Amino acid sequence: xxxxxxxxxxxxxxxxxxxxxxxxxxxxxxxxxxxxxxxxxxxxxxxxxxxxxxxxxxxxxxxxxxxxxxxxxxxxxxx
Amino acid sequence: xxxxxxxxxxxxxxxxxxxxxxxxxxxxxxxxxxxxxxxxxxxxxxxxxxxxxxxxxxxxxxxxxxxxxxxxxxxxxxxxxxxxxxxxxxxxxxxxxxxxxxxxxxxxxxxxxxxxxxxxxxxxxxxxxxxxxxxxxxxxxxxxxxxxxxxxxxxxxxxxxxxxxxxxxxxxxxxxxxxxxxxxxxxxxxxxxxxxxxxxxxxxxxxxxxxxxxxxxxxxxxxxxxxxxxxxxxxxxxxxxxxxxxxxxxxxxxxxxxxxxxxxxxxxxxxxxxxxxxxxxxxxxxxxxxxxxxxxxxxxxxxxxxxxxxxxxxxxxxxxxxxxxxxxxxxxxxxxxxxxxxxxxxxxxxxxxxxxxxxxxxxxxxxxxxxxxxxxxxxxxxxxxxxxxxxxxxxxxxxxxxxxxxxxxxxxxxxxxxxxxxxxxxx
Numbered sequence: 001x002x003x004x005x006x007x008x009x010x011x012x013x014x015x016x017x018x019x020x021x022x023x024x025x026x027x028x029x030x031x032x033x034x035x036x037x038x039x040x041x042x043x044x045x046x047x048x049x050x051x052x053x054x055x056x057x058x059x060x061x062x063x064x065x066x067x068x069x070x071x072x073x074x075x076x077x078x079x
Numbered sequence: 080x081x082x083x084x085x086x087x088x089x090x091x092x093x094x095x096x097x098x099x100x101x102x103x104x105x106x107x108x109x110x111x112x113x114x115x116x117x118x119x120x121x122x123x124x125x126x127x128x129x130x131x132x133x134x135x136x137x138x139x140x141x142x143x144x145x146x147x148x149x150x151x152x153x154x155x156x157x158x159x160x161x162x163x164x165x166x167x168x169x170x171x172x173x174x175x176x177x178x179x180x181x182x183x184x185x186x187x188x189x190x191x192x193x194x195x196x197x198x199x200x201x202x203x204x205x206x207x208x209x210x211x212x213x214x215x216x217x218x219x220x221x222x223x224x225x226x227x228x229x230x231x232x233x234x235x236x237x238x239x240x241x242x243x244x245x246x247x248x249x250x251x252x253x254x255x256x257x258x259x260x261x262x263x264x265x266x267x268x269x270x271x272x273x274x275x276x277x278x279x280x281x282x283x284x285x286x287x288x289x290x291x292x293x294x295x296x297x298x299x300x301x302x303x304x305x306x307x308x309x310x311x312x313x314x315x316x317x318x319x320x321x322x323x324x325x326x327x328x329x330x331x332x333x334x335x336x337x338x339x340x341x342x343x344x345x346x347x348x349x350x351x352x353x354x355x356x357x358x359x360x361x362x363x364x365x366x367x368x369x370x371x372x373x374x375x376x377x378x379x380x381x382x383x384x385x386x387x388x389x390x391x392x393x394x395x396x397x398x399x400x401x402x403x404x405x406x407x408x409x410x411x412x413x414x415x416x417x418x419x420x421x422x423x424x425x426x427x428x429x430x431x432x433x434x435x436x437x438x439x440x441x442x443x444x445x446x447x448x449x450x451x452x453x454x455x456x457x458x459x460x461x462x463x464x465x466x467x468x469x470x471x472x473x474x475x476x477x478x479x480x481x482x483x484x485x486x487x488x489x490x491x492x493x494x495x496x497x498x499x500x501x502x503x504x505x506x
Contacts, residue, residue: 036135036152059323
């Protein structure tokens with residue numbers, strides 16, 4: 001999955017326009033990215049990428065850039 | 080749509096007595112010769128329920144906006160439930176059949192029967208956690224809500240009923256009853272039919288349940304009044320972690336037993352690390368208090384906050400606060416006697432050595448959120464565990480329900496542990 005596909009997936013999940021998902025966008029910046037949306041995002045990524053995102057990492061995600069960095073660290077390259 | 084179990088009591092029990100409703104429901108459970116579903120099927124049904132919550136099933140509209148809905152959705156995820164079960168039960172096959180654990184010894188885990196849950200008035204969703212674990216291993220469940228509580232359970236049952244036959248069965252094995260706390264007949268009717276009683280709440284609620292007559296074999300799981308704290312090294316905590324610590328304080332308005340009320344912060348006021356911590360923590364509490372909706376404070380709660388603020392000032396403490404009663408951070412040299420610390424009111428106590436803070440640890444400690452260096456973490460947690468702390472999560476995880484909880488395993492108490500000695504192998 002590349003960064004564009006990641007953003008498209010997030011836009012679909014949060015039911016917003018893909019242009020609303022920027023690298024600096026974080027939880028609370030788009031309507032669907034609330035606490036429930038955040039859990040849904042983690043689950044979806046785990047399903048699609050076959051990785052396990054530890055809770056402590058999930059809690060640290062404050063932006064799309066953070067998410068990409070964490071995915072990168074746990075072995076799922078998103079660029 | 081409502082399923083059979085909820086249909087009986089989705090409304091207050093009214094004219095028919097609670098006891099009569101419970102008896103009829105239990106009789107219907109006994110009579111029904113339905114297919115029994117095992118652990119894997121039940122696990123799959125809960126996973127589907129988690130997905131329905133995450134996809135914001137319209138039936139759950141009223142639920143998904145509640146504090147804790149995201150916790151519940153992630154809790155019900157199949158992989159997460161399975162990891163919790165495995166913490167207690169290494170051989171999950173024993174939920175289905177006898178499993179050999181030694182050369183000539185086998186073990187089988189059987190549901191206990193009827194598990195009765197008294198839900199807490201402050202955080203009713205907690206009851207959904209114990210219900211899910213109990214139903215997952217095949218028990219029938221009776222959930223009691225007070226007449227004044229919002230019914231958070233029936234919408235979940237409705238979605239579960241629509242999922243598939245397994246979900247329908249789990250929902251049918253669940254009865255929701257609503258009655259006042261003074262309805263002793265209602266409490267007794269539940270208790271007398273319980274194979275397990277699980278009570279969430281304050282001292283009075285727990286003691287009420289404990290004093291009720293019950294079958295001699297009934298297992299009690301009592302999740303009573305607990306206090307929680309945080310112990311932080313100001314020099315090592317990041318701004319992100321400070322934000323997550325603020326979430327632990329703000330999220331349930333400190334009504335959950337796992338919400339910290341006292342923060343012990345290593346450092347000295349007037350020194351960079353401590354002052355930075357206090358500034359960033361104050362900003363985080365202020366911004367999150369705006370972002371997270373709260374219940375409407377009644378007059379007594381507002382009065383309590385003002386009273387606590389006065390106590391702090393009269394004790395020589397300093398206050399950081401909003402213009403109203405949204406949030407309060409009290410900087411104090413030691414915890415101020417009599418301060419309740421609810422509704423986003425936290426006392427920050429600076430310290431330099433752990434020895435200086437042990438005496439301030441409440442006797443009923445449950446959660447101690449920690450952010451310490453690696454060596455300190457080991458030293459501190461070894462001692463603090465002996466003083467009663469039940470869990471040491473990181474900032475942001477304070478309110479994540481997990482098992483063990485309150486120092487006790489949960490799932491294994493919803494089960495009977497059956498052993499079998501196997502014949503010697505043929506020579």
